[in-house]
Amino acid sequence: MLGIGTVSRKVFGTKNDRQIKKVRPLVARINELEPEFERLSDEGLKEKTEEFKRRVAGGEPLDDILPEAFANCREGARRALGLRAFDVQLIGGIFLHRGNIAEMKTGEGKTLVATFPAYLNALTGKGVHIVTVNDYLAKRDSDWMGKVYAALGLTTGVVYPFQPGEEKRAAYAADITYATNNELGFDYLRDNMKSELSDMFQRGHHYAIVDEVDSILIDEARTPLIISGPAEDRSELYKTLDALAPQLTEEHFNLDEKLRNVTFTEDGNEFVEKRLHEMGILPEEQSLYDPESTTIVHHATQALRAHKLFQRDKDYIVRNSEVVLVDEFTGRMMPGRRLSDGLHQAIEAKEGVAIQPENVTEASVTFQNYFRLYEKLAGMTGTAATEAEEFHDIYGLGVVEIPTNRPIARVDEHDAVYRTAGEKYKAIVETIKKAHAIGQPVLVGTTSIEKSEMLSDLLKQAKVPHNVLNARHHEQEAKIVAEAGRLGAVTIATNMAGRGTDIQLGGNAEMKVMEALAADPEANPDELRQKIEAEHADEKMKVLGAGGLFVLGTERHESRRIDNQLRGRSGRQGDPGRSAFFLSLQDDLMRIFGSERLDKVLSSLGLEEDEAIMHPWVNKSLAKAQAKVEGRNFDMRKQLLKFDDVMNEQRKVIFAQRRDIMEASDLSEIIQDMRQEVIEDLVETYIPPKSYADQWDTDGLRQAVLDKMNLDLPIGDWAEEEGVDDADIVERIARAADESMAAKAAQFGPENMRMIEKQLLLQAIDTKWREHLLRLEHLRSVVGFRGYAQRDPLNEYKSESFALFENMLNGLREDVTQKLARIRPLTEEEQAQMMRQMEEQRRALERAATEGVAQHPSPDGTPAPNPEAVAGFDETRPETWGNPGRNDLCPCGSGKKFKHCHGRLS
Known part of the structure; x- marks a missing residue:
């Protein structure tokens, strides 16, 4: 019904x-x-x-x-x-x-x-x-x-x-x-x-x-996305804590695979504290619960996460003595992408490779925002x-x-569920052998590099020729994908999501033509094309006769979308095709998200070894489990976005301010307003409102004005004058400051002064914003604990981040005012000294050029090797440049320093 x-x-x-x-x-x-x-x-x-x-x-x-x-x-x-x-x-x-x-x-x-x-x-x-x-x-x-x-x-x-x-x-x-x-x-x-x-x-x-x-x-x-600069080096701390991680046993920590999280138990805290005392990392009088221990606890937790949650050849690979992350959705390597908060360093310590220093965030944004x-x-x-x-x-x-141009002719079979992973892989190999025997191309989807290589070994034992496409072999991606639809081809791929290339039945004719022309440049292109296209059409007919592309999934992913993307590789433009998923109760999704009930069902059915259950109910049960995971992931992303929205509003304000400053030709009014606010704040600090003259701290105010405004003013004398109040003091300090800045503008010249004001203001904004981002990161890491006090962490984060933002703006005003108050033109002697230094540097560069070394000395003054002298150097290929110094000229020939060109931190 x-x-x-x-x-x-x-x-x-x-x-x-x-x-x-x-x-x-x-x-x-x-x-x-x-x-x-x-x-x-x-x-x-x-x-x-x-x-x-x-x-x-x-x-x-x-x-x-x-x-x-x-x-x-x-x-x-x-x-x-x-x-x-x-x-x-x-x-x-x-x-x-x-x-x-x-x-x-x-x-x-x-x-x-x-x-x-x-x-x-x-x-x-x-x-x-x-x-x-x-x-x-x-x-x-x-x-x-x-x-x-x-x-x-x-x-x-x-x-x-x-x-x-x-x-x-x-x-x-x-x-x-x-x-x-x-x-x-x-x-x-x-x-x-x-x-x-x-x-x-x-x-x-x-x-x-x-x-x-x-x-x-x-x-x-x-x-x-984070643009960052290097922070202090803590390599020894990572190595020491890494040595501690393998000593921890199951009673020392709680592992939550669903949330990908790990926390120390009370026994674990005691064990770690004792070992850290013995190692001399934690002072004897200091406990792990003391505020001073926050950093050590954080890095000990990251070391534990590196060992228990991150697996080599699944979450990352080690290539050229470097830990390279693997995208869990596409199976691609992500060179240059690093985990934050010391986690990447913890993995580097675990793998025994060189530990790169942690970074300080200079700017960041999520794709959502x-x-x-x-x-x-x-x-x-x-x-x-x-x-x-x-x-x-x-x-x-x-x-x-959007409807398809031609009706989908692909047959999607019910999932086959086996009791054990061994039974499942045995059935997969047999199924691939049968398809290969009749010439049907097979695309096998796996969830990790490790599993793709394990299946590859099984197919080698079964003498089935095949290609493997994963992060290790991504250079051959286009060729492997182009051949995946050929007669009898077997391709094992790690997460085909986002590969961006269609698998064409009979193979990719265009790529065959290009390869043939590359192999024989003297061949007639038109004749060669006709011949290859005729062969391709014949092969395509045979593949169609064998049933089109067979997509075989070896596991269900947490997200239905990834499974659907794999399945969607077959049945292109109305082509025939077939898809099937082979699962076992030992798969990650089944194991973590409740396969007990299914296990009972399979047991009650009395399944024999190597026998599978295939039923629409199983499909529905799996779809519900996946929907639950997707819902949980959505909630996590939504929560993340709520926190990031708070910072996003502040980011928009700062970026808009920077743009306004860059567009303005004259910032003197803004600078004057900032200076006025700094003066009013100083006077309010040392001369409290509605206070008597004998309560005024005129000596403190005089020292503060000298420090912030570079002005030594007789504030004590002014305070003794009859009828002088705090507003008069503000006015007199402001007048003196304005006169001092006018004199500076005359010395530098109005145009130079405007440029100095703009650059100082932009530099101060960038420095303060960088410090603010670090404070927000620290606030995010601890604000969750407010939930134990029945307070909403998000509201707490909003109010505290707003207060931090206000403090940042106040600090910005002070910084700009103080720096502008202290700048002055160079004396003739200082200018002469600078010219001498520049001349010496020019001569050193000339000597370097004749001696075959780099165009720019390295930071420690020693000449760096000439890139062109390096064997195989190619200015268009960064991998041939060796290790240029941050202050060397960029080997690409742009004329810029390396740190401002290809070595720019991003």
């Missing part, structure tokens, strides 16, 4: 169906215009773009221009790429323009879909950002789709790491800019650390289309419906499922 909900959906259709139905007339209108735009010349397409721009500038809404703009873009893509967009691709483009997430299955052409809303929104002249998950895709898509935009008269740019400044500026100035989420976020932070408007790259946040939107806005939302800067945001992915609530709550984005 059908449920009421099922019946109503059959009669009225789903909300998604109704949304799609509403835009069908718009698609029909675009199709009607197609013949008109087909008749236009190549120049005519560009003239249409100019016409649309004039209409937008004249106030015509983009929605009114949409049918013509989409028709023009479709024709431009047809001529530039030979691709004519399907109706469903136009539907996807319409919903992206309206600020939604378009959920489109793998192989439906999302890359082309993005060109339609990007073209339409670029007509405003404010720039469009298309966000990809990695640099390879950013470059590939900008080169590929850049042909379409060029045919329409628009410019395209791509942003990538270590990009020369002028090239990056041009990329952001283009009509459409391709970039990764990381580069966009870091450039936003870097821009807001600049001291000149002309040095800033980003020109605003108008409209962004985020590819693999679930990966970027949900999976990576928990990790903030960065992408909420955009006036309009849209996204594309193959899997978003399961997270629709989060997209709506946090980003205000709706999710629309």
Whole structure:
């Protein structure tokens, strides 16, 4: 019997169906215009773009221009790429323009879909950002789709790491800019650390289309982007505490795998305290519970986490004596990304590699708050419906499922659940052997590098040829993915999420042609292409006959989206395919999230060894477990965002202030107001309101004014005058300070003085903001304990962070006033001494150049080796540069110091 909900959906259709139905007339209108735009010349397409721009500038809404703009873009893509967009691709483009997430299955052409809303929104002249998950895709898509935009008269740019400044500026100035989420976020932070408007790259946040939107806005939302500088070295502390971690037994700590957390028990605290006393790290009279022990306790906990929660070849790998994190969602390595709060250092100590110093945060932002800067945001992915609530709550984005161009022919089998991991892997190997025997290509999804290599060993024993794609072999990714759809191919992949490349049945014909031309450069390209395409068509037919791509999942992921992404690799563009998941009660998800009930069911059924249970009820039970985990993760991200929102408001204020300062030509009024407030605060401190003259601390005030304003004033004498009150004192100090600053301005010259004021103010803001971020980090780490006192940690954090922010602004006023009060022009003797030092440095550089050493001496004064003398040196390849000093000229040839160019901390 059908449920009421099922019946109503059959009669009225789903909300998604109704949304799609509403835009069908718009698609029909675009199709009607197609013949008109087909008749236009190549120049005519560009003239249409100019016409649309004039209409937008004249106030015509983009929605009114949409049918013509989409028709023009479709024709431009047809001529530039030979691709004519399907109706469903136009539907996807319409919903992206309206600020939604378009959920489109793998192989439906999302890359082309993005060109339609990007073209339409670029007509405003404010720039469009298309966000990809990695640099390879950013470059590939900008080169590929850049042909379409060029045919329409628009410019395209791509942003990538270590990009020369002028090239990056041009990329952001283009009509459409391709970039990764990381580069966009870091450039936003870097821009807001600049001291000149002309040095800033980003020109605003108008409209962004985020590819693999679930990966970027949900999976990576928990990790903030941080620009940091090195802090003090604590290598010995990490090593000592690492030696302590293996001595701890199960009664010394509580391990919570669900929350990925570990805490010391009372026995553990006593044991650690005793051992730290013996090691001499903790003074005899000091307890672990003393406030002075906070840092040691923190790092002892991090050492324990490194040993109990972080596994080599799953969470990280060790490559070239360096701990490199592995992205749990995509299986990619993340070089340069480090865990914070000393955790990365604890893992380095555990693995016995060189320990890098901890960093101090200079600027940070979460992806959640960065992408909420955009006036309009849209996204594309193959899997978003399961997270629709989060997209709506946090980003205000709706999710629309776009129909496929052809019906899906893939068969999704019920999950097969085995009692043990051994039985499961035995069944997997047998299933792969059968598929391989009939020529069916198999894509096997694993959850970690360790498991992918273990399965690889089993397939080697079974003599099944295969490829492995994980963080260790990511360099061969494009080739492995290109061959994954070939006849009889077996590919083991760690988390295919966000790989960005379709698996084509019979293999990738274009890549086969490129490889053949590279192997035989003298071959006739046309003949070679015809031959390879004929072979490819024949192989594709055989693969179709074998049943298409078979996707085999070896485990369920915590998130249904990751499973759906893996499953979605099969059944591309209506191709036949098959998918199945093989599970065991020993899998992490089953073990951690309650497989006891299922175990009882399997036992009562009396399952034989190597026998599996396959039933829709099992699927539902697993989906519920995954939904629970997803809900918990959503709550964690929402809580994180609430805390980050508090800092985000302060970040916006500081960044807006910095921009106002950079835009201002004269800051003397602001400086004067700051000075006035400092004077009023000083007088209020030493001359309390409504107090008698004999209660005034005039000596203290005189000393404070000398310290803060660099003025020695007869404040004691003023206080003895008849009828003088605190307001008179304020006025006299202010007058003296104004006269002193006017005299300084005359000495330096008004223009120089304005520049000095601007630079000092920006430097003071950056220093204070850096200190403030550190205080907020410390506050975040302890505010959770307020819950034990029945106080809401979030409210406590809000009130205390606001008080800290006010203190920061007060300190800023004092710093700027004090520094400006103490600056003075150099004397002739000091100038002569500086000139002598510069001349000596110039001669040293000349000597260095003739002796074959670097263009710039290293910080300790000893010459650094000439990069060009290093064997295999290539200025375009940073890996060949050795280790340039922070103050050396950058080996790339930019003329900047290394620390301001490729060695910039980010």
